[in-house]
Amino acid sequence: MRRGTRSHAPTRELRQEHRRFLRRLALLEKRLDQAEQGEIPMGRLRAMARRQARDLENHLRVEEEDLFPRLAHTDLGHPGGGIGTLLSEHALLRKYLNEFLSALDAGAAAPAGEAVAPARSFLWLIRDHIDKEDTVYFPRMDALLARSA
Numbered sequence: 183m184r185r186g187t188r189s190h191a192p193t194r195e196l197r198q199e200h201r202r203f204l205r206r207l208a209l210l211e212k213r214l215d216q217a218e219q220g221e222i223p224m225g226r227l228r229a230m231a232r233r234q235a236r237d238l239e240n241h242l243r244v245e246e247e248d249l250f251p252r253l254a255h256t257d258l259g260h261p262g263g264g265i266g267t268l269l270s271e272h273a274l275l276r277k278y279l280n281e282f283l284s285a286l287d288a289g290a291a292a293p294a295g296e297a298v299a300p301a302r303s304f305l306w307l308i309r310d311h312i313d314k315e316d317t318v319y320f321p322r323m324d325a326l327l328a329r330s331a
């Protein structure tokens with residue numbers, strides 16, 4: 183999906199997606215808490231987690247395949263630059279999410295550390311990642327792209 187020729191900031195749609203993710207992550211966390219307390223089966227999380235994983239993958243791919251390559255020539259794309267940090271976090275997000283989904287697929291029942299631990303790591307990291315993109319990297323990227331437009 184190309185997001186190039188827009189009059190608004192290039193990262194605007196991604197930041198709007200972040201808002202939606204944060205709302206849905208709060209619900210996922212609530213269900214996780216309930217499953218951990220044995221109030222609902224871990225399996226009830228599966229459909230919700232799979233949907234969120236699919237939407238997140240689409241979001242990460244737009245960043246990786248559209249946004250980041252447009253900034254590869256800037257200092258953000260240099261070794262040790264911000265894009266490398268964000269890509270490392272994307273890899274970790276996918277790892278935690280896959281571990282969580284695999285544990286749910288394996289039929290983990292509450293209390294199930296093998297499902298809960300990666301889910302908690304995922305929730306912590308994605309919120310930190312979104313905050314970092316919203317407050318540090320995306321404003322910088324928008325400024326760089328506006329300059330080169």
Ligand SMILES: [Fe+2]
Pocket residue numbers: 242245268272311315
């Ligand atoms: Fe990202």
Ligand SMILES: [Fe+2]
Pocket residue numbers: 196200241245312315
């Ligand atoms: Fe993002």
